[in-house]
């Protein structure tokens with residue numbers, strides 16, 4: 032038996048339950064993992080708050096995890112090649128990472144870089160693939176100046192690091208308490224709130240080439256529209272209605288084109304992490320049983336880094 036988190040209904044935190052479950056044996060093309068850390072993302076509770084298709088209930092929670100292979104299906108290789116009982120791996124994308132053990136598709140399992148702890152590995156890919164796609168769709172290039180709204184969050188910190196690898200200049204909106212973390216990765220922090228547009232113009236008098244919105248506030252949308260001449264170079268991951276209204280880009284893991292791009296870039300991002308060129312700052316680990324406390328921290332909006340659940 033394993034324990035895992037499910038949502039039995041749609042709504043707030045009271046629909047989540049921590050229950051016992053049988054772990055399915057690994058069939059060909061599948062791998063069973065003892066989870067050592069589950070990555071936490073705001074989508075874990077948000078998609079339960081907003082969903083309506085009751086046929087998917089109960090829903091297993093958690094899109095990414097890291098752990099150790101305990102069984103592997105016949106004639107099965109993991110995505111990074113090979114794969115054997117005892118190997119340390121990370122998994123993305125999946126449904127049900129908030130678990131002590133689970134069986135997943137081998138095509139979503141990669142060898143864990145030895146330099147990453149389980150909490151870091153479990154939190155690498157959802158944020159990093161999203162960040163990579165934001166830079167890809169806005170065509171950010173060497174020598175350009177970009178703004179990342181909500182840039183001290185998990186996605187934002189990954190955007191900063193990947194944009195610096197491209198050779199872009201990165202202005203980042205954040206709370207003052209996050210400034211040192213942003214500077215550590217080569218971003219130029221600016222505080223959000225009244226006067227943001229002016230503060231960005233002072234830092235970039237020649238203008239901004241692209242705006243990447245990882246927070247979705249009205250302010251981030253308005254300032255992106257005011258400072259970025261080309262709407263095809265504005266992307267949001269958190270303000271879909273505004274993107275539709277104003278004709279700029281929205282990406283999401285549930286959009287097939289986004290999913291295909293993100294799946295295709297996973298191996299490259301793991302390589303960057305293995306080389307120490309893409310870092311995952313973990314703010315805190317919590318026992319797996321305390322997932323709701325993790326949700327509260329995420330919902331509060333200032334987690335200060337990634338959260339991992341430890342079985």
Ligand SMILES: NC(=O)c1ccc[n+]([C@@H]2O[C@H](COP(=O)([O-])OP(=O)(O)OC[C@H]3O[C@@H](n4cnc5c(N)ncnc54)[C@H](OP(=O)(O)O)[C@@H]3O)[C@@H](O)[C@H]2O)c1
Pocket residue numbers: 072073074077157158161180181182183184185186187204205206207208209223245246247248267268269282283284329332333334335336337
């Ligand atoms: N569409 C997609 O594919 C996709 C993928 C991943 C995430 N998301 C969404 O993107 C958002 C960010 O995700 P995440 O994992 O990066 O979140 P996170 O790690 O929880 O970070 C949230 C960040 O938002 C910042 N913030 C809070 N209020 C703000 C404001 N008024 N203005 C500017 N920044 C503010 C915080 O900065 P300070 O602490 O410095 O104040 C914090 O660093 C979430 O809404 C998530 O659901 C979407």
